[in-house]
Amino acid sequence: MKKTAVDIAIIGAGPSGLFMVFEAGFLGYRCAVIDALPQTGGQLTELYPEKPIYDIPGHPEILAGDLIKKLEQQAAPFAPTYLLGAPVQTLEKTEDGFILETRNAQVTAKVVIIAGGNGMFTPRKPALENLDAFEETSLFYAVRDKEPFRNQEVAIAGGGDSAADWAVELASIARHVHVVHRRADFRAAEATVNKMRALVKEEKMTLHTQTQLHGLQGENGQLNSLTIADMDGKLTTLHASRLLCCFGLAPNPGPFASWGLKLDGKQIATDPITQKTNIDGILAIGDMARYEGKMGLILVGFAEAALAAKTAQSLIDPDKKFRLQYSTGHKPGT
Amino acid sequence: MKKTAVDIAIIGAGPSGLFMVFEAGFLGYRCAVIDALPQTGGQLTELYPEKPIYDIPGHPEILAGDLIKKLEQQAAPFAPTYLLGAPVQTLEKTEDGFILETRNAQVTAKVVIIAGGNGMFTPRKPALENLDAFEETSLFYAVRDKEPFRNQEVAIAGGGDSAADWAVELASIARHVHVVHRRADFRAAEATVNKMRALVKEEKMTLHTQTQLHGLQGENGQLNSLTIADMDGKLTTLHASRLLCCFGLAPNPGPFASWGLKLDGKQIATDPITQKTNIDGILAIGDMARYEGKMGLILVGFAEAALAAKTAQSLIDPDKKFRLQYSTGHKPGT
Numbered sequence A, B: 001m002k003k004t005a006v007d008i009a010i011i012g013a014g015p016s017g018l019f020m021v022f023e024a025g026f027l028g029y030r031c032a033v034i035d036a037l038p039q040t041g042g043q044l045t046e047l048y049p050e051k052p053i054y055d056i057p058g059h060p061e062i063l064a065g066d067l068i069k070k071l072e073q074q075a076a077p078f079a080p081t082y083l084l085g086a087p088v089q090t091l092e093k094t095e096d097g098f099i100l101e102t103r104n105a106q107v108t109a110k111v112v113i114i115a116g117g118n119g120m121f122t123p124r125k126p127a128l129e130n131l132d133a134f135e136e137t138s139l140f141y142a143v144r145d146k147e148p149f150r151n152q153e154v155a156i157a158g159g160g161d162s163a164a165d166w167a168v169e170l171a172s173i174a175r176h177v178h179v180v181h182r183r184a185d186f187r188a189a190e191a192t193v194n195k196m197r198a199l200v201k202e203e204k205m206t207l208h209t210q211t212q213l214h215g216l217q218g219e220n221g222q223l224n225s226l227t228i229a230d231m232d233g234k235l236t237t238l239h240a241s242r243l244l245c246c247f248g249l250a251p252n253p254g255p256f257a258s259w260g261l262k263l264d265g266k267q268i269a270t271d272p273i274t275q276k277t278n279i280d281g282i283l284a285i286g287d288m289a290r291y292e293g294k295m296g297l298i299l300v301g302f303a304e305a306a307l308a309a310k311t312a313q314s315l316i317d318p319d320k321k322f323r324l325q326y327s328t329g330h331k332p333g334t
Helices: A015-026 A064-078 A161-171 A190-201 A298-316 B015-026 B064-078 B161-171 B190-201 B298-316
Strands: A002-005 A008-011 A031-035 A081-084 A090-094 A097-101 A105-109 A111-114 A120-123 A153-157 A176-181 A205-209 A211-219 A222-230 A235-239 A242-245 A249-252 A267-269 A282-284 B002-005 B008-011 B031-035 B081-084 B090-094 B097-101 B105-109 B111-114 B120-123 B153-157 B176-181 B205-209 B211-219 B222-230 B235-239 B242-245 B249-252 B267-269 B282-284
Touching (some): A008 A097, A015 A031, A015 A111, A161 A190, A190 A205, A211 A242, A222 A242, A282 A298, B002 B081, B008 B015, B081 B105, B161 B242, B211 B242
Parallel strands (some): A031 A081, B008 B111, B153 B176
Antiparallel strands (some): A090 A097, B211 B222, B222 B235
């Protein structure tokens, strides 16, 4: 288990969490950033990395993924420790701070700042019984690495952009791609659907529309075939050694309520001036932080990061007078 | 007198005021932006257009002047009316809004948003008689353009960051730089003072410490020399064709108190959730807006602009339900 000691543990590597690293670093504090997702950026990189955003002040237009790159670059002088790909499982209050654990890392911190966005999004799964027998060996909900699909009979379930994009992408390395979709039409970019139809003509892909997953067969974590059902309930068996389910993400409220944090709906009740939660030493910023009049905008999360840094200083160095620092002309981290 | 009718009159064309145009425009409201300065940007373009800023979220480094250009570009789809170069002189409440007048323009608006920064700042000037004979030709209080200093004998008066930064910066293009400072020590970043001492060794700079400006000589707006006095009153003549006075800015409280606005120190007392002032229909954002815990950062002003737009809608269209809009994928103004 990797052990890290920092001043501030930030839960969530979305835009607010990344900018939090900068604001904390500017005051001299080192941060660890923990996220369940395997990359930084939260929803922006997970859901819409290539969509333009227009309301980031000073960026008339920027792709979501590019904004995240800029924020990472801005945080880089303060050398944050990124602990990605595993959610925080436990949080323990100690005499002078907190111990947080993920499945493979332990972080000791004086202050915890929750920048958890709209919660942990976890992939929607099909209603089948033996999913866990195949997960991470033959059954996937996202493609982090294309190699497991090479030269395989790949089934892709879903009919949105993600399913269509991966169907086309994986067709170039898979032996064959089956797309299983419960509707007749795909809700994906027309150009991508046209590519799929071309691949069908080349006999590299088969589309099973108006059809649903019904069962998985295999052994020792290795999928051999799956059963699909049409609208009348007629079952067919499909040879497939890999299954990629692209059913989107479902919000998961996360472990915050179980830590004793006072919630306001699905968010954490937060003081808008200090970003304090009801637990001493835990602050919240960004979409996860809720107070009267709160606007769930990225640019609001940025301002909250500045407030939270000020509050963190009052908690970590209570005798130090806060001095508003301007970055003008003084390169941070140098 | 130019007459304009808009939904919202924004007083102040600094970063908060410019982003206010975007946020208001995004909700469908047209704005006029009024500023005493002849250009947009407030302090950023008036005082330090060529200084880099590091704490604008998503901009690891951006020159102050470039940030203003980006904000103008972001506001442009909403076609604001810019009324620059003359301060608001009078504000009159009418039945359904306000009438504001500058010396050459009249604006009718439903809501007024004050984004006046730290007020109208005017440069502190030395107590010399014939300043106006040289101002804007040989005598400057800020550097908007470095060209007038190229290959000149440049005198810089002052001993703070601004004087030191410009002394180092202009030494690279001036024939020689004289720094005239009434104290023995410079109140500037150590690294910059060290650079100054290195330039002195290279004979590119002369430091005249414990010395004050005493007189300016020249003709037709062209400075030829200046007289400096040491602590004992002994006078010396210095050849110099350009003088840059870096004595800081003197705040001018502006007309806000006389309009009946409740102040908090020199700022306007503002509700942090709505940005409302004590006068119905007048909001305040940015450095001019004051509340408990307020941080005078540009990025805080941006968030306040989003809040103020929401409040403006509740005032202009009280029956319309506010719907948080995301700009993702939807280009504003189109």
